[in-house]
Amino acid sequence: MADYDLSKTIIPFLDRHLAFPLLAHLAETGIFPENEVQIAQYELASGTNMFDYAASLFRQIYSNQEVPKEFDEKRQNVVSMHETLQQEAQAVLDVIENLDVAQSLRQDKNQNLHYLKEHYNLTLEQITALYNFGKFQYSYGNYSGAADYLYHFRVLSTDADLNLSAHWGKLACDILAGKWDTALEELNTLRETIDSRTPSSLVPSGNGSQAVDPALNQLHSRTWLVHWSLFVYFNHPQGRALLLETFLSPTYLNTIQTSCPWILRYLAAAAVISTPTPSSTNSIPLSSRVKNAVRDVVKVIQLEGSQYFDPVTEFLMQLHVEFDFEAAQKALRKAEKVVSDDFFLGEFREEFLESARCLVSEAYCRIHQRIDIGDLSERLNLPRDEGEKWIVNLIRETRMGQDAKIDLEKNLIQISRPPQPIYQSVIEKTRGLAIRTQALGAAVARPGIMSTNANTTTTVS
Structure with missing residues (x-):
């Protein structure tokens, strides 16, 4: 399964802190040797101000060595810097949290800055202290505190580049704090910002590259956003449908095909999971894009098959393009394991399997008129008794019941449908x-x- 793991591919498009959950998941699954995962965690932690965490990892990896003294030196510097930045930021907060000031602020940021300068001698440079302290808090893992300071900074600041950086930081904080509703709002706002403008710096700082061409830089920004959005879309209750709406739009489908074809795994998985099943409880009406997601995703997989291919995409290809049910059955077995081990998809294993079986049943019934229930159970990777109950329930609870009749004596399904005009x-x-x-x-x-x-x-x- 290590061949199908996408962690190494995804992590370069994430902030260091967003990569920690992926590595922790790898440590749990055991796909890679434990020592390799610990070394990767240590290398990531060494680039942050999470010195205690980095030191504990060092002891686990190099149990026969002393922890480098540089950790203590850095800790002292961080404590000193923390006090300085906190004092600067608190001076700004004392002003803007004043009730009279809060009531005087308006939607116009320039007007607000003029008011704060005139009445409280508060400049844009001083307001930037909120950004600096929020970023500093983020560096040592205080995500909730960092989110508050970045939010206050963004409300007041007119610096477009720093505001955009604060957007990325606030989104990361909300993701790491598990505030999915807030993270979704932040994600949508950031996407609108990226789509509406092409400044010289759209990609979050720290990626080590600076694109010269504004349009190419915008493509890079969308690529980063696609990867960050996976955290939100696979944790928010309506996330899978929202993922399909976003990723199947021309702009972001173009981004995926151009820069990150491996995202097709998540696009395909979301399309399968969103397929209605007898146990579906989603009462929210689905858009036409979500309803037709499997068909549209299959077309994309056909086009990009030479760029990316795994058991999840192979399952849809074998089922809807090749109509090879034996190959689809084998691919589904592998896909089940891939989904189980994937950081974003693991929680949806049962939903994926049930929806995949519904897709197999519909496709099988579409091209056959007489179907042996035992044979279909085998195609679904289900024991005969369990498969019979599952198929009978599927036909009774879905639209397949309009054309399919069950003959339990002969253990057959009879399909009778009018010819298509x-x-x-x-x-x-x-x-x-x-x-x-x-x-x-x-x-x-x-x-x-x-x-x-x-x-x-x-x-x-």
């Missing part, structure tokens, strides 16, 4: 042709951005 067949085969033609014409007409990945060069329109 010829015009409907034409519509199905030409669906989306106009949109694809328009997109192709636009791509040919306009010069693109050339982005070279490991194996291919892709044009981003």
